[in-house]
Amino acid sequence: MSQTPVLWSFRRCPYAMRARLTILYTGVKMDLRDILLKDKPAEMTDVSPKATVPVLNTGTEVIEESRDIMLWALAQNDPHGWLDMPAEGYAMIDTNDGPFKRALDHTKYAVRFPDRDATADRAKAADVLFGLNDRLVNQPHLFGDAPKMVDTAILPFVRQFANTDRDWFNAQDWPHLIRWLTAFETSDSFKVIMVKRPIWEPGAAPSYFP
Ligand SMILES: N[C@@H](CCC(=O)N[C@@H](CS)C(=O)NCC(=O)O)C(=O)O
Numbered sequence: 001m002s003q004t005p006v007l008w009s010f011r012r013c014p015y016a017m018r019a020r021l022t023i024l025y026t027g028v029k030m031d032l033r034d035i036l037l038k039d040k041p042a043e044m045t046d047v048s049p050k051a052t053v054p055v056l057n058t059g060t061e062v063i064e065e066s067r068d069i070m071l072w073a074l075a076q077n078d079p080h081g082w083l084d085m086p087a088e089g090y091a092m093i094d095t096n097d098g099p100f101k102r103a104l105d106h107t108k109y110a111v112r113f114p115d116r117d118a119t120a121d122r123a124k125a126a127d128v129l130f131g132l133n134d135r136l137v138n139q140p141h142l143f144g145d146a147p148k149m150v151d152t153a154i155l156p157f158v159r160q161f162a163n164t165d166r167d168w169f170n171a172q173d174w175p176h177l178i179r180w181l182t183a184f185e186t187s188d189s190f191k192v193i194m195v196k197r198p199i200w201e202p203g204a205a206p207s208y209f210p
Pocket residue numbers: 010012013014015016037051052053054064065066067
């Protein structure tokens with residue numbers, strides 16, 4: 001790698017969180033550029049007109065999907081075998097990014113969808129979460145004693161869902177899910193990736209991460 005890869009990121013975006021968590025785990029050094037979604041710099045949209053975060057510019061390619069950024073970083077370094085995961089793990093990420101995320105958005109932004117039944121949308125998301133809880137009954141992570149890519153890919157979205165109504169979330173009968181989420185939210189890795197950085201400006205010095 002001739003130049004330090006540049007990662008465009010938004011601190012509170014769950015897609016960007018999973019990219020940063022993976023980069024932290026792999027230790028692949030980036031220039032991390034925090035932006036605001038309401039004020040995206042032309043330097044970002046010039047390389048990625050799609051204009052979503054995260055975006056990774058490796059110097060030789062521009063990667064515009066968070067899952068592909070995770071896979072790119074894990075291909076550089078995967079010290080504890082996150083990629084050593086059954087195909088089912090990828091299917092679970094598909095469910096998260098598709099039906100679960102849609103139900104989450106419909107729950108979170110219910111006022112924007114007056115024609116939808118918010119209770120039904122929340123129940124749809126909860127169905128997926130009960131499935132995760134079942135998996136976690138006898139193990140701390142989705143595929144056993146050690147986390148895999150899928151844990152990191154999904155957890156920021158479970159957190160986002162929990163934050164739509166913590167009291168309701170904590171009152172549900174999914175203790176293993178709550179334990180898994182709590183371990184994530186109190187982890188050192190989560191703290192590190194959530195450290196506030198100044199918003200990137202043209203000419204700013206590199207902000208190295210990790
Ligand atoms: N499929 C994309 C989704 C990324 C995405 O939707 N990010 C949101 C922020 S969480 C975004 O950038 N939205 C554009 C906007 O709000 O202008 C990925 O996995 O990277």
